[in-house]
Amino acid sequence: MSLPRNTTVLIVGAGPTGLASALSLINHGFKDFVVVDALVKGDNSSRAIVIHAATLEALDVIGCGDELVSKGTKLTSMNFDTRTGILARLPFDTLKPYTRHPYGLVIPQTLTEHVLVQKAASLGVAVHRPHKVVGMKVNADDTNLADITFEDGQVITTRYVIAADGARSTIRTIAGIGFVDPKSDRGHEFTTLAQLAPADVTFDNPVSNNFAFRGVMSKNNFFLCASLPPTFNEYLAKETGKPVEDRIFRVACGAPIEEGPVPHAPSKAYIQNLIDRFGPLDLSSDPSVNPSGKSVSIKEIIWSSRVRTHSAVADTFFTRLPLNDSSKTEGAAILLVGDAAHIHSPIGGQGMNLGLRDAVFLGEVLAKHIKATESIPVSEADHILTDFVVERRTRALEVIGFTKKLLSVGGMKETVVAWWLPISKVTLRDWALWILGKIYYLRRQVIWNMSGLGRR
Numbered sequence: 001m002s003l004p005r006n007t008t009v010l011i012v013g014a015g016p017t018g019l020a021s022a023l024s025l026i027n028h029g030f031k032d033f034v035v036v037d038a039l040v041k042g043d044n045s046s047r048a049i050v051i052h053a054a055t056l057e058a059l060d061v062i063g064c065g066d067e068l069v070s071k072g073t074k075l076t077s078m079n080f081d082t083r084t085g086i087l088a089r090l091p092f093d094t095l096k097p098y099t100r101h102p103y104g105l106v107i108p109q110t111l112t113e114h115v116l117v118q119k120a121a122s123l124g125v126a127v128h129r130p131h132k133v134v135g136m137k138v139n140a141d142d143t144n145l146a147d148i149t150f151e152d153g154q155v156i157t158t159r160y161v162i163a164a165d166g167a168r169s170t171i172r173t174i175a176g177i178g179f180v181d182p183k184s185d186r187g188h189e190f191t192t193l194a195q196l197a198p199a200d201v202t203f204d205n206p207v208s209n210n211f212a213f214r215g216v217m218s219k220n221n222f223f224l225c226a227s228l229p230p231t232f233n234e235y236l237a238k239e240t241g242k243p244v245e246d247r248i249f250r251v252a253c254g255a256p257i258e259e260g261p262v263p264h265a266p267s268k269a270y271i272q273n274l275i276d277r278f279g280p281l282d283l284s285s286d287p288s289v290n291p292s293g294k295s296v297s298i299k300e301i302i303w304s305s306r307v308r309t310h311s312a313v314a315d316t317f318f319t320r321l322p323l324n325d326s327s328k329t330e331g332a333a334i335l336l337v338g339d340a341a342h343i344h345s346p347i348g349g350q351g352m353n354l355g356l357r358d359a360v361f362l363g364e365v366l367a368k369h370i371k372a373t374e375s376i377p378v379s380e381a382d383h384i385l386t387d388f389v390v391e392r393r394t395r396a397l398e399v400i401g402f403t404k405k406l407l408s409v410g411g412m413k414e415t416v417v418a419w420w421l422p423i424s425k426v427t428l429r430d431w432a433l434w435i436l437g438k439i440y441y442l443r444r445q446v447i448w449n450m451s452g453l454g455r456r
Contacts, residue, residue: 003128003154008370009033010148010156012171013164014042014127016109017338017355019116021162022125023062024363030370034156035125038132038165042117047198047305048109049226049250050075050349051356054452056101058360065101067115072107073212073229078450080215080433083281087217087430088437094444098453106212108200108232108250109352136161136174138323138331144378146321146332160333160366164359167312169340176322177336178315182397183404191309192220193254193411196346197262199271199304200228202246203283205296214280215410217433219426221254221278222347222410236302248302252346253278254411255306262306272298309345309407311400317341317389333385337362342396345403347410353452354399358392361456398455409433 009025011018014037022035051059051068059065077091095102117127135149139157148156163171172179216223228248237243253274255262263270275298276284284290285297314336321331338355365388372381412429416422436442448454 003036003131003150003156004034005155006157007032007034008158009160009162009366010158011035011162011164012133012148013037013166013338013340014039014117014129015164015166015338016113016116016352017359018162018164019113019120019127020059020062020064020356020359021164021337021362022120023064023116023123024360025367026123026125026363027062028364028367030363030367034128034158035120036128036131036133036150036156038130040130042110042113048112048346048349048352049106049228050353051105051107051112052349052353052450052452053095053099053101053103054456055353055356056105057099058357058456060100062119062360062363064115064119067119068107068112069101069105071111071115071229071231072105073227075104075106075213075226078104078213078215078447080217080437081280082430083216083218083279087433088443090437090443090447092447092451094440094447095451095453099451104213104349104450106226106229108228111229111232111235112352114235133165133170133174136171136321138321143323143331158332160335160370162362162366163334163336163340164338165340167339167343169336171334172314172336172340175319175334177319177334179312180315181311182313182400183311191407191411192256192413193222193309193345193347193407194257195255195262196252196307196309197255197266197271197274197304198250198252198307198346199266200248200250200302201268201271202244202248202299202302203296204299205294216278216280217410217412217426217430218278219414220256220411223253223275223279224251225279225283226250244300244302246299251275251279252307264306266304266306268298268301271301271304307346309347311342311344311404313342313393313396313400314340317393318385330379333382335362335366335385335389341392342400344400345407347406348403348450350399350403350452354396357395357452357456361392362388395455402449 056065080087092103132151134151139145163169213226233244283296285295287295317336319334337358369384412426
């Protein structure tokens, strides 16, 4: 596909954050942008599966909230158990005074992306594929512009680049922006969850269909299982031509680091082994262990992957492209959103949520900056972008800290508290979670932090 030669804004990456950036610009009256993506088509894997209240409110602004809600399942509570018993039930209804979305919306990322793509297409936005960025330099005729070179040799000249191209962002790398853990992986000293094995599966026993979300705490590990909405089955049937009749579940489990790295696409046997060792007993494939006396086994693997739980944040979310070999940064504006700006553990379902809010809020700010540069010098207008990215980076650091805390709780090491208090930390954690589930204020605080309403 032939690319336009010029645009005011180039959005690199057509995942949820790139698409939300485009929709937000349109919502604020700006349409001179181009969206490109390196992939031939969008990713069909489900990856993130929860949209929280603050993100749904942001998506309402760009006209996508109601459509997403119609395709997802409203999660009214989060349940945390041991392998054999109940620990805590955390209801979302404590959010009712603060939002029109007092729930978590369970919806696979691929469906979220599909809704955003359809909305963009309805507004005349085309995603140019596959176009991989390989170079970026200051325009020879106008230092306020950048020439973005693609693998096929085409070049787009632009004033602004929105990097929505993921954790391995090419734009961030070329711009020379650092990307490291803000606390040097300190959080990993207190957790066993250095790697996870997520998978979308079906089970052979319908008894397992009686829950929406459950997290299971065990010694040195954490297991999660969530029921995905029927619309995901419909989407997969349409996209792949292979209908899946059974309910699809997302499972995710820590994989002990001492047993080696998780395979790139874990097999049915690999995932089943993790469920049998760390999941609830009523999902065990061993009938002698399963309380029902029956085996519950994985019937089909729809998708599986591996995830590292490390964190990183970009040194800045906004810079200007340096002029030639000069250290002066007066060239085109480079803005980072989503995983290009920050990554962290998937525990708590915060990653895509924070990225979507980045994108929706950026659209308003960028439209304001473009308007301002019509009447004042760029250097004076840049405080609009600088103030914005300082706030968004602060939010990213807060979320990284929050997810590290969750990681340390879910992956609590099986050691004693101290020589003078020979109680297992895991036992103490389970007691604390049980108490948390009994006290309204504590339940509300956990759900509030999950929702993102306090750190939009």
